[in-house]
Structure formats: C-alpha cells, structure tokens
Amino acid sequence: MKDTDHIIAYLQHRLSTAETDAFERKLQSDHHLRDQVHETRLALKAIDSAIAQDLRTKIRSADSQVSAPKRNKKSIVFLGIGLLILLMSAYLAYSQYQSVKAAGYREYAMVDPDSFATRGTVQEDVKAFITAFKLGDLGTMQELLETGNLAQYDRRTDLQLLKAQAHWQQGDYQAAEHIYEVLEDLPLAKDKAALQQLYYLSKTRQEEAYESLYDQLSKKDDYIFLQEVQDLHKHRSGWPSRMWY
Amino acid sequence: MAFRVTYPTGRDMTAMKDVKISQDEANLLAMIRSGGGARERALRVIMQWKDVKAQIIHKIITNSGQRADAEDMHAEAIVLLDRKVRGGDFAHTGSIKSYLTSTAYFLWCNRRRKESRVQYTEDMVKLEASQVATAPADDPKEQQLFQLFSQLGQSCQEILKLWMTGFNHEEVADQLLISSPEMAKKKKYLCMKELKSLVAKAGLKTA
Numbered sequence: 001m002k003d004t005d006h007i008i009a010y011l012q013h014r015l016s017t018a019e020t021d022a023f024e025r026k027l028q029s030d031h032h033l034r035d036q037v038h039e040t041r042l043a044l045k046a047i048d049s050a051i052a053q054d055l056r057t058k059i060r061s062a063d064s065q066v067s068a069p070k071r072n073k074k075s076i077v078f079l080g081i082g083l084l085i086l087l088m089s090a091y092l093a094y095s096q097y098q099s100v101k102a103a104g105y106r107e108y109a110m111v112d113p114d115s116f117a118t119r120g121t122v123q124e125d126v127k128a129f130i131t132a133f134k135l136g137d138l139g140t141m142q143e144l145l146e147t148g149n150l151a152q153y154d155r156r157t158d159l160q161l162l163k164a165q166a167h168w169q170q171g172d173y174q175a176a177e178h179i180y181e182v183l184e185d186l187p188l189a190k191d192k193a194a195l196q197q198l199y200y201l202s203k204t205r206q207e208e209a210y211e212s213l214y215d216q217l218s219k220k221d222d223y224i225f226l227q228e229v230q231d232l233h234k235h236r237s238g239w240p241s242r243m244w245y
Numbered sequence: 246m247a248f249r250v251t252y253p254t255g256r257d258m259t260a261m262k263d264v265k266i267s268q269d270e271a272n273l274l275a276m277i278r279s280g281g282g283a284r285e286r287a288l289r290v291i292m293q294w295k296d297v298k299a300q301i302i303h304k305i306i307t308n309s310g311q312r313a314d315a316e317d318m319h320a321e322a323i324v325l326l327d328r329k330v331r332g333g334d335f336a337h338t339g340s341i342k343s344y345l346t347s348t349a350y351f352l353w354c355n356r357r358r359k360e361s362r363v364q365y366t367e368d369m370v371k372l373e374a375s376q377v378a379t380a381p382a383d384d385p386k387e388q389q390l391f392q393l394f395s396q397l398g399q400s401c402q403e404i405l406k407l408w409m410t411g412f413n414h415e416e417v418a419d420q421l422l423i424s425s426p427e428m429a430k431k432k433k434y435l436c437m438k439e440l441k442s443l444v445a446k447a448g449l450k451t452a
Contacts, residue, residue, distance in 0.1 A: 012332075035445075042390065045390050046444065047405045047440070051328075055324050
C-alpha cells in the first residue's frame with residue numbers, strides 16, 4: 001500500500017525534489033517499479049476519464065438553457081424598411097386609382113354647362129344652378145328647377161340631366177335612373193338621356209344591360225350621336241386602366 | 246477535398262492576453278485545486294456562465310457547427326480546465342472565461358480538421374502549441390481507459406472518483422456509507438489494485 005501511495009505521489013508531483021531524484025534513480029535500475037509506475041499512470045488516467053465523463057453529464061443536465069446571441073437584427077430592420085416601402089407604394093397606387101376614378105365622375109358631362117350658361121334672361125338662375133351642381137347641392141338644384149325662370153327655360157332637360165348626374169355622383173343611382181326614365185319620353189332630351197344612361201350602365205358595370213342598350217343605340221341613324229356612342233364604347237374597353245367614359 | 250478555415254478570433258485571443266484573471270476567478274481556481282466539495286461548487290458556477298456558453302455557441306455555429314457541437318465543446322473545455330487545474334498544469338494567467346471560449350473553439354477546429362481535413366491557419370498552429378490538441382471525448386485511448394474503468398464495480402468506481410477529485414478518506418467514508426476512514430482507505434487500495442491489473446491485462450502503453 002505504501003509503495004502504491006509513493007508512486008501516486010510521484011505521478012502527482014507531490015514528492016520533494018530530493019525524493020523525486022531518489023525515486024527516479026531507483027526507477028532506472030528497477031524494472032518491476034517501472035512497470036508499476038506505468039500501470040499506476042494508466043490507472044490514474046482511467047479514473048480521470050471517468051471523472052471527465054461525470055462532469056460532462058453534469059454540464060449537459062445543468063439547467064442553463066442559453067441561446068446564441070441574435071444576429072438577425074439587421075435583417076429585421078431591412079425587412080421592416082422593405083415592408084414600409086411596399087405599404088407606401090400600395091397606398092400611393094390606391095390613392096391614384098381613387099383620384100382617377102373620382103376624376104372620371106367629375107370629368108364626364110353630357111351637358112356642357114358653359115355652352116348655355118350665358119343665354120337668355122335666366123342667366124343668373126342657370127349660373128346658380130351650375131354652382132349648386134358643382135357643390136353637389138341637390139336641394140338648391142331642385143328649388144331652382146321649380147322657380148318660374150327655369151320652369152320655363154327651353155333647355156330645362158339639360159338641367160335635369162345635370163341633376164341626374166349630381167344624384168349619380170352622390171351614389172343615388174335610383175334617383176338618377178328615375179330622371180333618365182322621365183326624360184326618355186321627351187324628344188329633346190331623349191338622346192342625351194340615352195347616352196348618359198349608357199355611361200351609367202358602363203360605370204355601374206351592368207354589362208348585360210349595357211350591351212343591350214349599346215346595340216339599340218348603334219342602330220340609330222344619326223352620325224353625331226353614333227360618334228358619341230362609339231366614343232363612349234371605345235373608352236369602356238380600357239377598363240380598369242382607363243375609366244369607362 | 247481539403248479546405249482552409251480562417252481563424253476569426255484574433256481579436257478575442259488578443260483580448261485574452263490582456264484580460265487579467267479576476268479575484269473571483271482566482272478563487273474558483275483555488276477551489277478546484279483544493280478538490281472535494283469546493284471543486285464541485287466551483288465547477289457548478291463555471292458551467293452556469295451563460296455568457297461563456299453563448300459565446301461558444303455563437304462561434305461554433307458561425308463556423309459550420311451545430312448547437313449540439315457547441316454544447317459538446319463547452320463541456321470539453323470545462324473538463325480540460327478541471328483536469329489541468331487538478332493536475333497542476335494550468336499555466337494560463339488570463340481570464341478563465343476567455344480560456345474556455347478559445348479552448349472550445351480550438352477543440353472544434355481540431356475536430357473539423359480531423360473529420361474534413363481542414364488545414365490549420367497560422368494562428369491555429371500557434372494556438373495548438375499552447376493548448377491541448379484533442380478533446381478528451383475524441384481521444385480513443387481515453388475511451389479505452391474509460392471502458393476498463395467501467396469494468397470495476399459501482400462502489401469501486403465511486404471510491405476512486407471521490408479520492409481522485411480530492412475528497413479525503415473520511416469524506417469518502419461518509420458519502421459512501423463505509424464504516425470508517427481506514428476501511429475506505431483499504432477499499433480504495435484494493436480498487437486501485439484491481440484497476441491496475443485490468444490495465445496490465447489490456448497491455449496499454451503510456452502515451
């Protein structure tokens with residue numbers, strides 16, 4: 001037992017210099033001791049390997065769930081910027097679409113207000129009516145139509161078409177359609193009402209009704225009127241990049 | 246196909262030289278050196294250093310490794326630290342944290358080199374001279390010795406491990422419910438004798 005302890009002390013560098021020197025001198029001449037040292041060294045290494053194995057097991061079972069530092073902060077920022085640009089582009093495209101759509105409603109006018117605003121004695125009332133139309137003030141339009149001046153006005157049907165258009169622009173399609181139906185019976189307003197109704201059908205995408213009315217109007221023997229119908233139909237084909245007007 | 250890896254931790258290695266060991270770390274080393282329960286407490290603290298583990302995971306994942314590889318290397322670095330300190334071979338004067346990080350990374354490069362014929366860069370060759378070349382778990386001789394040790398009975402294994410990690414005979418007797426320290430000492434001697442005979446039979450040569 002004593003020999004083994006001495007060998008272990010030698011291998012673990014626990015002997016003094018003098019003891020170490022003496023031990024090493026003995027080693028050179030004693031083969032049996034050399035074998036003992038060799039076996040003890042390997043035995044200590046074997047114990048060490050078992051200690052290492054225990055330590056590995058402890059480390060793995062240690063409750064230290066650590067995650068690697070996040071390195072994707074940059075990509076998140078780039079993704080955010082990309083998303084923002086995409087959203088802004090989508091918003092711009094949508095607002096442009098809306099403005100084109102709104103412009104389409106405003107720009108179309110079967111009746112040119114300026115062409116008759118300066119005629120006759122009812123000039124002031126007509127101007128007021130046009131202003132009301134521009135403001136979308138249907139109450140004032142109705143009131144003016146019922147007054148004496150405009151009640152007798154020879155282009156009253158044009159004003160009624162404007163009123164129908166105002167209804168339409170405000171989304172009251174039923175009221176607009178009612179005016180067209182009434183005006184269809186009047187010879188002077190018939191063509192304009194038909195055209196505006198065609199436009200209305202295209203705008204509201206009532207395709208079947210539109211095709212039927214278009215066929216009917218195309219057969220009319222009036223060059224200027226047919227030009228207008230064709231023009232309207234031509235613009236319709238550009239949907240949705242171009243509005244149906 | 247042999248391919249070259251660069252050693253990206255030049256900055257860290259410089260830092261390792263500059264950072265002096267703190268008082269806490271010096272205390273931990275002293276605790277490991279003294280062995281027994283103090284060693285176990287010190288190792289428990291070291292294995293729970295989250296910043297060290299995170300750095301090792303980061304380094305190994307960014308160098309073609311997986312999280313499991315990083316965990317292996319983290320464990321091996323601590324095993325080496327423990328072994329070197331206990332054996333009185335720990336000559337590193339810098340921070341233990343940087344020692345663990347660089348050792349784990351080096352062991353990983355070494356494993357990759359063996360598996361995929363990765364060539365050493367200049368920095369890695371310098372590092373090899375100062376540190377152990379192979380992770381203990383990757384050393385076939387160590388595995389063979391562990392197999393021999395496993396042939397011992399359970400109580401023998403426990404006695405030898407406790408003794409080797411610095412527990413005195415009284416503590417060994419307490420922990421393993423042996424009647425007296427003298428009996429523990431005798432049992433240790435017999436176990437050691439058995440292990441030596443196993444080693445002799447296996448005919449292993451010293452490295």
